[in-house]
Amino acid sequence: MGSVTRNKWYKYVFLKRYGPLARYLPKTRMMSLHSFRALLGKYGHVIVKPVWGSRGRGVIQVSKLGHHKYGIHYENRQKVKRGKKNTYRYLRKKIGSTPYMVQKRITRPTIDNRPFDMRVIVQRKRHSSHWVVTGKVIKVAGKGYIVSNNTRSKGQLHKFKSGIRKSSIRHLSVSDLESKIDKVSIRSAKRLGALFPHHRIYGMDIATNQKGRVAIIETNLYPAMSHFRKLNDRELYNRIMSYKRG
Ligand SMILES: Nc1ncnc2c1ncn2[C@@H]1O[C@H](COP(=O)(O)OP(=O)(O)O)[C@@H](O)[C@H]1O
Ligand SMILES: [Mg+2]
Structure with missing residues (x-):
């Protein structure tokens, strides 16, 4: 399915394994309950995006808000969910079985x-x-x-x-x-x-x-x-x- 040229995960892994560039690649994992929990816990904000995406389609930001609440920002809409696992379930429903990755969010200027x-x-x-x-x-x-x-x-x-x-x-x-x-x-x-x-x-x-x-x-x-x-x-x-x- 699809070609290597457009596969974000493949290109990420390839560059990440190259010593001189590794530190420029924000930590990324294939999306799973485990990786989602781990990265969100570690960084407080993550970007969840399709392996085969383009033009910003399907890109979602998830942020830890405190008190077990999580903010979901998709397109120009925002929602709040309670609990990491519940937030993951919500995202899963939204993305279905489309291959997705979870990435550390860069706090941009x-x-x-x-x-x-x-x-x-x-x-x-x-x-x-x-x-x-x-x-x-x-x-x-x-x-x-x-x-x-x-x-x-x-x-x-x-x-x-x-x-x-x-x-x-x-x-x-x-x-x-x-x-x-x-x-x-x-x-x-x-x-x-x-x-x-x-x-x-x-x-x-x-x-x-x-x-x-x-x-x-x-x-x-x-x-x-x-x-x-x-x-x-x-x-x-x-x-x-x-x-x-x-
Ligand atoms: N890890 C990240 N941290 C901050 N912003 C991000 C991150 N990943 C994606 N974005 C934002 O979402 C846009 C789309 O994501 P990108 O990975 O470029 O996929 P696409 O192929 O859809 O362009 C980026 O240009 C950037 O503005
Ligand atoms: Mg892009």
């Missing part, structure tokens, strides 16, 4: 009180082994949403530097942050090359926390161009398209 993460495009030209970050965009979740997927959440897009300067991490050095993000993205692309030797483009979903610590949320083999097409400035879009041809 915000712009106008809405969390954001980034899409980083990494490419190489034909017959070249030199990977380059050709585009980076900040994706802000739309009002009331957890996911930053632009269409689903009706969110906002910003160019990297101007977005960071407007954000709750504007006190961090933009160039330090950018070089960390680029390094992790390029390493991921190189590593994924061992699985997909002919592939020339990746779209990494990268998040940071409020301290600027970098995390790899997921890696996409077929990244949308729409993020870059929608920016007023077409420079990044043109660069990405020219790399695609090259």
Whole structure:
């Protein structure tokens, strides 16, 4: 069922096993009562998402509220359940037998009180082994949403530097942050090359926390161009398209 290229669990395990990248991958397990309990207990907030998902479909945040209560945030709706096991049962009913994973929630910085993460495009030209970050965009979740997927959440897009300067991490050095993000993205692309030797483009979903610590949320083999097409400035879009041809 489905292909390895879109299997989030497979790509997670592959990158997690690679020493230099392991620390950038938030702890993730296949969804079960046991793993759900363990991760929610340990981190207080988890993201529950489909192994074969895309565009933010089916992504659910679960948060420990105290007094045995748990908050469930799905799309732009929130619910409260009592007890971990009861919360798990509720989620199971919702997701059925669809393969799901449970992941540590990264507490992302915000712009106008809405969390954001980034899409980083990494490419190489034909017959070249030199990977380059050709585009980076900040994706802000739309009002009331957890996911930053632009269409689903009706969110906002910003160019990297101007977005960071407007954000709750504007006190961090933009160039330090950018070089960390680029390094992790390029390493991921190189590593994924061992699985997909002919592939020339990746779209990494990268998040940071409020301290600027970098995390790899997921890696996409077929990244949308729409993020870059929608920016007023077409420079990044043109660069990405020219790399695609090259
Ligand atoms: N562990 C996480 N911590 C914080 N936000 C997350 C996490 N996982 C996913 N998200 C949010 O949900 C979005 C969709 O999840 P993602 O894993 O990228 O799946 P999809 O294939 O649906 O895009 C991400 O872009 C991010 O905004
Ligand atoms: Mg994504």
